[in-house]
Every structure is written in C-alpha cells, then in structure tokens.
Amino acid sequence: xxxxxxxxxxxxxxxxxxxxxxxxxxxxxxxxxxxxxxxxxxxxxxxxxxxxxxxxxxxxxxxxxxxxxxxxxxxxxxxxxxxxxxxxxxxxxxxxxxxxxxxxxxxxxxxxxxxxxxxxxxxxxxxxxxxxxxxxxxxxxxxxxxxxxxxxxxxxxxxxxxxxxxxxxxxxxxxxxxxxxxxxxxxxxxxxxxxxxxxxxxxxxxxxxxxxxxxxxxxxxxxxxxxxxxxxxxxxxxxxxxxxxxxxxxxxxxxxxxxxxxxxxxxxxxxxxxxxxxxxxxxxxxxxxxxxxxxxxxxxxxxxxxxxxxxx
Amino acid sequence: xxxxxxxxxxxxxxxxxxxxxxxxxxxxxxxxxxxxxxxxxxxxxxxxxxxxxxxxxxxxxxxxxxxxxxxxxxxxxxxxxxxxxxxxxxxxxxxxxxxxxxxxxxxxxxxxxxxxxxxxxxxxxxxxxxxxxxxxxxxxxxxxxxxxxxxxxxxxxxxxxxxxxxxxxxxxxxxxxxxxxxxxxxxxxxxxxxxxxxxxxxxxxxxxxxxxxxxxxxxxxxxxxxxxxxxxxxxxxxxxxxxxxxxxxxxxxxxxxxxxxxxxxxxxxxxxxxxxxxxxxxxxxxxxxxxxxxxxxxxxxxxxxxxxxxxxxxxxxxxxxxxxxxxxxxxxxxxxxxxxxxxxxxxxxxxxxxxxxxxxxxxxxxxxxxxxxxxxxxxxxxxxxxxxxxxxx
Numbered sequence: 001x002x003x004x005x006x007x008x009x010x011x012x013x014x015x016x017x018x019x020x021x022x023x024x025x026x027x028x029x030x031x032x033x034x035x036x037x038x039x040x041x042x043x044x045x046x047x048x049x050x051x052x053x054x055x056x057x058x059x060x061x062x063x064x065x066x067x068x069x070x071x072x073x074x075x076x077x078x079x080x081x082x083x084x085x086x087x088x089x090x091x092x093x094x095x096x097x098x099x100x101x102x103x104x105x106x107x108x109x110x111x112x113x114x115x116x117x118x119x120x121x122x123x124x125x126x127x128x129x130x131x132x133x134x135x136x137x138x139x140x141x142x143x144x145x146x147x148x149x150x151x152x153x154x155x156x157x158x159x160x161x162x163x164x165x166x167x168x169x170x171x172x173x174x175x176x177x178x179x180x181x182x183x184x185x186x187x188x189x190x191x192x193x194x195x196x197x198x199x200x201x202x203x204x205x206x207x208x209x210x211x212x213x214x215x216x217x218x219x220x221x222x223x224x225x226x227x228x229x230x231x232x233x234x235x236x237x238x239x240x241x242x243x244x245x246x247x248x249x250x251x252x253x254x255x256x257x258x259x260x261x262x263x264x265x266x267x268x269x270x271x272x273x274x275x276x277x278x279x280x281x282x283x284x285x286x287x288x289x290x291x292x293x294x295x296x297x298x299x300x301x302x303x304x305x306x307x308x309x310x311x312x
Numbered sequence: 313x314x315x316x317x318x319x320x321x322x323x324x325x326x327x328x329x330x331x332x333x334x335x336x337x338x339x340x341x342x343x344x345x346x347x348x349x350x351x352x353x354x355x356x357x358x359x360x361x362x363x364x365x366x367x368x369x370x371x372x373x374x375x376x377x378x379x380x381x382x383x384x385x386x387x388x389x390x391x392x393x394x395x396x397x398x399x400x401x402x403x404x405x406x407x408x409x410x411x412x413x414x415x416x417x418x419x420x421x422x423x424x425x426x427x428x429x430x431x432x433x434x435x436x437x438x439x440x441x442x443x444x445x446x447x448x449x450x451x452x453x454x455x456x457x458x459x460x461x462x463x464x465x466x467x468x469x470x471x472x473x474x475x476x477x478x479x480x481x482x483x484x485x486x487x488x489x490x491x492x493x494x495x496x497x498x499x500x501x502x503x504x505x506x507x508x509x510x511x512x513x514x515x516x517x518x519x520x521x522x523x524x525x526x527x528x529x530x531x532x533x534x535x536x537x538x539x540x541x542x543x544x545x546x547x548x549x550x551x552x553x554x555x556x557x558x559x560x561x562x563x564x565x566x567x568x569x570x571x572x573x574x575x576x577x578x579x580x581x582x583x584x585x586x587x588x589x590x591x592x593x594x595x596x597x598x599x600x601x602x603x604x605x606x607x608x609x610x611x612x613x614x615x616x617x618x619x620x621x622x623x624x625x626x627x628x629x630x631x632x633x634x635x636x637x638x639x640x641x642x643x644x645x646x647x648x649x650x651x652x653x654x655x656x657x658x659x660x661x662x663x664x665x666x667x668x669x670x671x672x673x674x675x676x677x678x679x680x681x682x683x684x685x686x687x688x689x690x691x692x693x694x695x696x697x698x699x700x701x702x703x704x705x
Contacts, residue, residue: 290376
C-alpha cells in the first residue's frame with residue numbers, strides 16, 4: 001500500500017481531515033516539493049568557500065596586497081555582515097527565534113569567520129598583544145558566544161565552542177604544560193565548563209535549545225579524555241572518573257530520552273576498561289575477552305534498548 | 313528473498329513519516345499518536361544511537377571471535393586463513409539471519425554488524441584463496457572485489473540495508489580497475505558497470521513509485537550516477553581537488569571526451585531530477601556541478617587562483633538566493649510545485665542541526681604555538697632577506 005493510499009484510508013476513517021489530506025497528499029505525491037534544505041546547504045557551503053578563499057588569498061598575497069588593503073577589506077566585510085544582522089535582527093528572546101531572512105544565519109556566520117581571520121592576521125602581523133597573544137582566541141570565543149546567543153545561531157555557537165576549546169589547549173601549552181597529561185586536564189576543565197554552561201542555561205531558561213549542543217561537546221571531550229587516560233600511570237583514577245561519568249550520562253540519557261548519552265555511557269567505558277584490563281594480556285586472552293565482554297555489552301544494550309529506547 | 317515483509321517495511325516507513333508530520337505540526341499530536349499506533353509491527357527496533365552502539369559491539373564480537381580462532385588454532389598459512397575467513401563470513405551471515413528470523417530484529421545494529429562483516433570476511437577470504445599472477449591484472453583483488461559486490465548485493469536483498477547496495481555498486485565498479493586493462497579502458501568498463509546499475513535502479517524506481525522499494529532504488533540510482541561521474545572526472549582521482557595539477561596520462565580523445573562528460577552528466581542529471589522531483593538525484597547532481605566547477609581549471613591546464621573559492625562561494629550564494637527569490641516570486645509561492653519554504657519542518661531542522669554540528673570543524677583560527685616566532689617581522693612584508701617570498705601568516 002502506498003502512502004497516498006494510506007492517506008485516503010485515514011481520511012475515510014476520520015483519522016485526518018480533508019484539509020490535512022490535501023496538504024499531506026501533495027507532499028507524498030511530490031506535487032509540492034521543498035528545496036529549502038538544498039538551498040540552505042548551498043548557502044552554507046558558499047559561505048565556507050568564501051571564508052576559505054579569503055584565508056588562502058590573505059595567506060598567499062599579503063605581501064603584495066599590503067596590510068592596509070587586507071585589513072580594510074576584511075573590516076568592510078565584517079562591518080557589512082554585522083550591519084546586516086543588526087538591521088534585520090528580531091529583538092532578543094531567551095526562547096528560540098526564527099531567522100528573519102533566509103540568508104541571515106549565513107551572513108552572521110560569514111561575519112564571524114572573517115572576523116576570526118582578521119583577528120588572526122592582526123595578531124600574527126603586528127603582535128599587538130605581545131605575550132598575551134592567546135587572548136585574541138578568547139576574545140574571538142567571547143564575541144562568537146555573544147553573537148550566537150544574541151542572534152540565535154547554531155553555526156556560530158559551534159564556532160564559539162570550538163574556539164573556546166582551542167583557547168584552553170593553547171593556554172595550557174603556553175604555560176609549559178605540553179604533556180599529554182596536561183592536555184587531558186585541559187580537556188576535562190573545558191568539558192566541565194561547557195557542561196556547566198549547559199546546566200546554567202537550562203536553569204536560567206536561556207536558549208534551552210542550545211543545551212544539547214553544549215552537552216554533546218562536553219560529553220565527547222570528557223569521555224575521550226578519560227578513555228585515553230586509562231592506560232597511563234594514573235589509569236585507575238581516570239577509570240573511576242570514566243565509570244562515574246558513564247553512570248551520570250546513562251541516567252541523564254534515559255531520563256531525558258537522549259539516547260546518544262546512553263550510547264556514550266556504554267561505549268567509552270567499555271573501551272577504557274578494556275584498554276586497562278588487557279594491557280598485559282596475550283592475544284588469545286584479549287580476543288577471548290573481546291568475544292565475551294562485547295557479547296555481554298551487546299545483550300546489556302539490547303535490554304536497555306528494549307526497555308527504554310524503542311523509538312526509532 | 314527479503315527477510316522482512318514488504319507490508320511491515322511500509323508500515324515502518326509510514327510511521328516515520330507520520331512522526332515527522334506530527335513534529336512539524338502538519339498533524340495534531342493526538343491524531344499522530346492514533347495513526348502511529350495503527351502502524352505498529354512485530355519488528356523489534358531501536359533508536360539510531362543505540363543502533364550505532366550495538367553495531368560497535370557486534371563489530372568487536374566478529375573481530376575478536378575471528379582473531380581468537382586464528383590464535384587458538386595457530387593459523388598462519390594464507391590459504392587456511394582464507395578458508396577460515398570464508399567459513400566465518402558464512403557463519404556470521406547465517407547468525408545475522410537467525411537473529412532477524414528468531415527475534416524479529418529490524419535495523420538493530422548487532423545483526424547489521426554480523427551481516428556487514430560477513431561480507432568483508434568473504435571478500436578477504438576469496439582474495440586470499442585466489443592465486444596471484446595472470447595477465448597483468450590483480451586477480452586476488454579482482455576476486456575479492458567481485459565477491460564483495462555479490463555478497464553486498466545479497467545482504468541488501470536479504471536485509472534491505474541501503475549501504476550494502478551502495479557497497480555492492482562501488483565494489484562492482486572498482487573491480488574494473490583490477491582487470492589489467494589500459495587506463496582508458498578500465499574507466500570505460502567501470503562507467504559501463506555503473507551505467508547498467510543506474511538503468512536497472514531507475515527502472516525499478518519507476519516501477520515501485522511511492523513505496524520503500526522505490527525509495528531504495530532511487531537512492532541506488534543516484535549513487536550510481538554520482539559514481540559514473542566520479543569515474544569519468546579524471547581530475548578527481550588526482551587527489552585533493554584544489555591542489556591537483558597537470559594532465560593525467562590518458563589518450564587525448566578520451567581525456568576531452570571525459571571533459572565533455574563532466575559538464576553533460578550534471579546537466580542531464582539535474583534535468584531528470586527536476587522532472588522526476590527526485591531529491592537524491594538533486595543532491596547527487598548538485599555535488600557533481602560543484603565538482604565540475606572545482607576541477608574545470610586543472611582539466612584545462614590552467615593555474616588555480618587563491619580567489620577561486622571566493623568566486624565559487626559567491627556563485628553558490630547567488631544561485632541559492634536567486635532560486636529562492638524566483639520560486640517565491642510566483643503568485644502562490646511556488647513554481648511547478650517547487651517551493652523554497654520547508655514543508656516538513658522537523659526533517660529540515662534535523663538536517664540543519666547536523667550541519668551546525670559539523671560547523672565545529674570549520675575553525676579558521678590557527679595561532680602560533682608557544683615559543684614560535686611570528687612568520688613575518690611585525691609591520692613588514694616577509695622574512696628578512698627573503699624579499700617577502702617566504703612570508704606567511
């Protein structure tokens with residue numbers, strides 16, 4: 001039975017109204033065909049391509065073009081983007097805000113990318129901040145966060161979160177902490193901060209639709225860090241942290257029906273525990289362990305999936 | 313042949329559509345729940361994240377079980393490893409089918425892992441059991457590729473995994489490169505294989521219009537078309553497109569024929585996609601247009617300029633805004649049924665959320681490391697003595 005036939009039957013049974021049949025029937029038969037997603041994808045790739053081209057051009061031709069021309073051109077682009085956004089933006093709201101125009105989100109994203117390029121150029125060419133050069137990364141992150149929250153833009157939010165991550169990494173290495181251990185500590189602090197922001201946002205009711213983005217990034221940073229640490233001298237400490245985080249993640253995932261967190265909580269601790277346990281084992285014992293443990297985990301996840309996560 | 317009843321799969325697909333419509337406000341929640349309840353099946357399913365987790369654990373089981381047998385029986389000879397892989401492949405394929413038949417698992421991850429890795433084991437086993445040598449071709453690779461294509465097609469027919477069909481098409485097309493033919497001929501054979509797959513899938517799509525089988529056939533059709541383009545675009549095989557240089561070693565006639573093809577294929581494909589309102593073909597041909605624009609200069613032997621991506625980006629933005637305005641300028645906001653406005657909002661939003669997540673990777677900030685001196689003397693144009701030639705930022 002085709003979907004069009006189903007719709008007719010549901011209408012006959014009174015499950016949908018004639019008006020709904022008309023709208024849904026047009027979608028199913030492709031009488032109405034939306035190219036919204038395709039146009040958004042073109043805009044996104046277009047903006048990324050423009051930013052990549054600008055970066056490439058500036059890197060290659062800055063000597064020929066001269067600082068004044070480059071800084072002026074980049075400033076004009078940023079100013080135009082910012083001007084467009086402020087002139088078209090809807091008033092701030094803590095709730096989700098629809099984009100006022102089709103290109104609004106992409107203009108803002110382009111403005112932020114070009115701003116980052118310009119700031120990086122200024123810092124590298126003129127070293128305005130001296131030894132505090134990493135402050136421009138933090139400044140970029142702050143500007144991106146402000147723009148993401150003011151204009152309700154998830155692209156810029158992702159940019160802000162990754163820029164903040166970059167600042168954490170460089171801040172620690174700047175102070176001479178260049179070992180893998182210090183990078184792990186840095187990543188854990190970053191994860192905690194981003195997760196803390198998510199909790200704060202939820203409590204304050206500010207942009208609640210941003211919370212999941214924060215939590216996914218925080219969870220990924222923390223799980224990867226803790227898992228990679230299980231084979232070090234401090235492995236037991238990392239393992240304990242990993243198991244504790246897994247428990248929290250699974251509980252949160254089941255309660256909020258966000259099953260990505262259940263999956264994180266199942267896979268990462270398994271990998272971490274297995275890396276720790278099989279450190280000194282031979283091939284046969286390791287393979288045998290793999291068969292038994294992965295089968296047990298599969299059964300466990302099936303039970304969880306049947307109990308809580310049936311929705312496809 | 314399929315392990316699942318067509319009616320069940322249609323119900324699953326219909327339920328997913330009803331959920332999207334409900335989330336998008338096209339159906340009110342109470343009606344949506346009632347309709348979805350009427351579409352229930354006995355199939356056991358889960359959400360995509362637990363499916364991925366189960367696929368990972370299933371993969372570990374397959375790898376560890378095979379490794380355990382190899383170590384336990386001290387298998388090291390190539391032919392024995394090959395036979396073991398074949399036996400393991402068959403065993404895991406049977407196990408996957410048992411899980412489906414016995415427990416009615418549907419896209420549950422674990423049975424998918426067994427089915428997918430059974431293909432890999434069979435292909436590796438067949439390749440290891442084939443003696444090398446012959447007439448210049450790579451016979452073991454050819455046998456492995458053909459085996460993978462047949463086994464993947466079997467998995468698609470039995471389980472309905474679309475990615476298995478994609479793998480079958482890719483393996484069949486790539487097998488042509490192990491026949492020991494000339495560089496021109498191997499691409500022609502590969503393109504012919506993909507053209508046959510495209511034609512068959514297109515026929516099937518039109519036969520099963522508006523059904524899940526038709527959707528699968530449409531996806532295979534689009535991928536085969538995209539593969540056909542990839543095989544014929546000689547510049548794509550030269551590595552990362554923005555950095556490829558020069559003309560590969562092909563005959564002049566073949567080279568310029570492919571140049572014509574990379575312009576013709578997207579044009580024909582876009583016309584077909586618009587006429588048939590075929591979304592997957594629309595995506596495939598949009599990618600092809602972008603690839604043609606990106607590889608045009610190297611095809612002609614021209615140097616790429618640093619501002620090429622800027623022009624390319626401006627073109628994409630102009631096309632997107634132009635098409636949107638043109639469609640909206642019609643009296644009722646659509647032309648021939650095409651509209652730039654989202655119809656099923658939740659589906660578009662999910663895709664854009666995924667795009668926003670990918671945006672984490674687009675990070676233009678690349679500061680120098682601690683202790684690293686600026687590449688250029690502050691305020692000047694390049695390293696001293698280098699005339700600015702080695703300058704970078």
